[in-house]
Amino acid sequence: METFLEEVNKQVDGVPIQRCYHCRKCTAGCPVASYMEYNPNKVVKMIQNGKREEVLASSTIWLCLSCETCITRCPNQVDIARMMDVLRQMAIESGVGAREKNVLKFHKAFLAGIKRGGRINEPMMMAEYKLTSGDLFSDVLMAPGMFLKGKLSLLSPRTKDMKSLKSIFEKTKSI
Amino acid sequence: MKVSYYPGCSLHATGKEYDQSMKAVSRALGIELKEVEDWSCCGASSAHSTNFDLSIALSARNLIAAEKSAMDVMVPCAACFNRFKMAEHHLKANKELKSKIEGVVGAKYQGGIAIRNPIDIIYNEIGVDALAAKVTKQLAGLKPVSYYGCLLLRPPEVCEFENYENPYMLDKILGVLGADVRNWSYKTDCCGGSLAISKTKIVVGMVDKLMKAALEAGANCVVTACPLCMANLDMRPSKKYKLPVFYFTELISLALGVEGAKDTFKSHIFDPQPLLNELKLI
Numbered sequence: 194m195e196t197f198l199e200e201v202n203k204q205v206d207g208v209p210i211q212r213c214y215h216c217r218k219c220t221a222g223c224p225v226a227s228y229m230e231y232n233p234n235k236v237v238k239m240i241q242n243g244k245r246e247e248v249l250a251s252s253t254i255w256l257c258l259s260c261e262t263c264i265t266r267c268p269n270q271v272d273i274a275r276m277m278d279v280l281r282q283m284a285i286e287s288g289v290g291a292r293e294k295n296v297l298k299f300h301k302a303f304l305a306g307i308k309r310g311g312r313i314n315e316p317m318m319m320a321e322y323k324l325t326s327g328d329l330f331s332d333v334l335m336a337p338g339m340f341l342k343g344k345l346s347l348l349s350p351r352t353k354d355m356k357s358l359k360s361i362f363e364k365t366k367s368i
Numbered sequence: 369m370k371v372s373y374y375p376g377c378s379l380h381a382t383g384k385e386y387d388q389s390m391k392a393v394s395r396a397l398g399i400e401l402k403e404v405e406d407w408s409c410c411g412a413s414s415a416h417s418t419n420f421d422l423s424i425a426l427s428a429r430n431l432i433a434a435e436k437s438a439m440d441v442m443v444p445c446a447a448c449f450n451r452f453k454m455a456e457h458h459l460k461a462n463k464e465l466k467s468k469i470e471g472v473v474g475a476k477y478q479g480g481i482a483i484r485n486p487i488d489i490i491y492n493e494i495g496v497d498a499l500a501a502k503v504t505k506q507l508a509g510l511k512p513v514s515y516y517g518c519l520l521l522r523p524p525e526v527c528e529f530e531n532y533e534n535p536y537m538l539d540k541i542l543g544v545l546g547a548d549v550r551n552w553s554y555k556t557d558c559c560g561g562s563l564a565i566s567k568t569k570i571v572v573g574m575v576d577k578l579m580k581a582a583l584e585a586g587a588n589c590v591v592t593a594c595p596l597c598m599a600n601l602d603m604r605p606s607k608k609y610k611l612p613v614f615y616f617t618e619l620i621s622l623a624l625g626v627e628g629a630k631d632t633f634k635s636h637i638f639d640p641q642p643l644l645n646e647l648k649l650i
C-alpha cells in the first residue's frame with residue numbers, strides 16, 4: 194500500500210519531500226506560521242511519519258496563504274506551497290473537509306461565481322459566501338459606499354461561451 | 369508596441385482604477401491594447417487551493433484565447449499574472465498534463481506568446497528614460513514605498529521577475545516621476561489578500577504591520593501593482609496606521625498630465641485627495 198509520503202510526493206510531482214533537511218527556513222519566512230496548528234516544517238515531518246489524518250484535519254493547510262515564500266527560500270527546492278495545495282485537495286476529496294470551514298466556503302462561493310458567469314461578480318459572490326458561512330455582518334457597512342463609488346455592480350459583463358466553462362468544471366470534477 | 373490585454377475580474381470591479389489608469393498610461397506611452405476575446409476568470413486562489421487540474425485549465429482557456437492574436441499578453445493583475453505563469457510553467461514542463469488539459473479545454477495550447485506584467489513592459493520596453501522625458505508634473509513631496517507583494521515575484525523560476533528578494537523596477541519608475549521613493553524591508557512581504565474575507569482578523573494584523581513599517585520608513589503613501597493588495601491595504605488597516613494607497617499607473621497618469629488622471633482617486637476607500645491637494649499635485 195502507498196504510504197502518505199508516497200501519495201503526497203506523487204501529487205506534488207517535484208522534488209521529493211524527504212529532501213528536506215529541516216533547516217526551517219520555510220517556517221521562519223512564513224507570515225502565518227504563528228497562527229498555524231502545526232508550522233510548515235512540522236507538516237513535512239508529519240507527512241514523513243505517516244500522520245495522514247492529523248495533517249488533513251489540521252487548520253494549517255487552510256491558513257497557508259500561498260504567498261510562495263517557503264518554496265522561494267527552500268535550499269532544497271521542496272515545494273511546500275504546492276504541497277499545501279495537494280493536502281487541501283486531498284482533504285476535500287477524501288471527505289475530511291476543511292478545519293477552517295469559512296476558507297473552503299469562500300472558495301466554493303468563488304468557484305460558483307465562475308460557473309455562473311465565467312467572471313466573478315463580486316457582490317453576488319460575497320452574498321453567496323455570507324449566506325453559506327453565516328458571517329452576515331462583517332464588511333457590510335462598506336458595501337453601500339463601494340456601490341456608490343462604482344467599485345461594485347450587479348451587472349458586470351459575463352463570458353459568452355459558458356459551454357466551454359461548464360465542460361471544464363465537469364471534466365476536472367471540481368467542487 | 370501592441371499587446372493582448374487581459375484585465376481579469378477585479379479590474380472590472382473593485383480594481384477599476386487600475387484598469388482605467390492602465391489604459392490611460394498605455395495610450396500615453398504608445399502601447400496599443402487588444403482585449404483577449406471572451407476571457408474568463410483565471411481561477412485565482414480558489415481554483416488552485418481545491419483542484420489542480422481546474423486551476424491549470426481555467427488559465428489555459430485564456431492563454432489559448434490570447435494566442436489567437438499572436439501577441440504577448442499584458443496581465444496587470446498580479447494574481448492573474450501568477451496563475452497564467454504557473455499554468456505556462458506546468459504545461460511546458462509536463463507533456464502528459466498538457467494533453468490532458470487540452471482535452472479538458474477542447475483546444476490546443478501552443479505556448480508561443482509571453483505573459484508579461486506592466487511593470488516589466490514599462491521598465492523594459494518603454495524604459496525609464498523615455499518615461500522621464502514624458503513627465504510634465506514632477507510628483508514632488510510624494511514619498512511612496514513601493515510594494516510588490518507576492519504574486520508578481522514568487523516562485524521566482526515561474527514568475528521570472530528581476531531581483532525577486534529586493535526588486536527595484538517599480539522604485540525606479542516612481543523615481544523618474546519625481547517621487548522621493550523611501551527604502552524599506554517589506555517590499556515583498558505578503559499582505560494576506562487570499563484570506564482577507566475568510567480570516568479577516570489575521571489579515572488586519574498583517575496589513576497593520578506593513579503600514580507601520582511604511583510609516584517608519586517616512587512614507588506618506590504606498591504604491592502597488594496588484595488589485596488584491598490594493599483592496600486589502602486600502603480597506604483593512606486599523607485607524608492609526610492608515611496611509612493612501614495608489615496603483616503605480618495612477619501616479620504615472622498624474623505625472624504625465626494625462627487628462628482625467630485624478631478621476632480615479634475619488635473611488636479609493638481611503639481618500640488620497642487631501643494628501644495630493646496638500647502637495648499641490650491636483
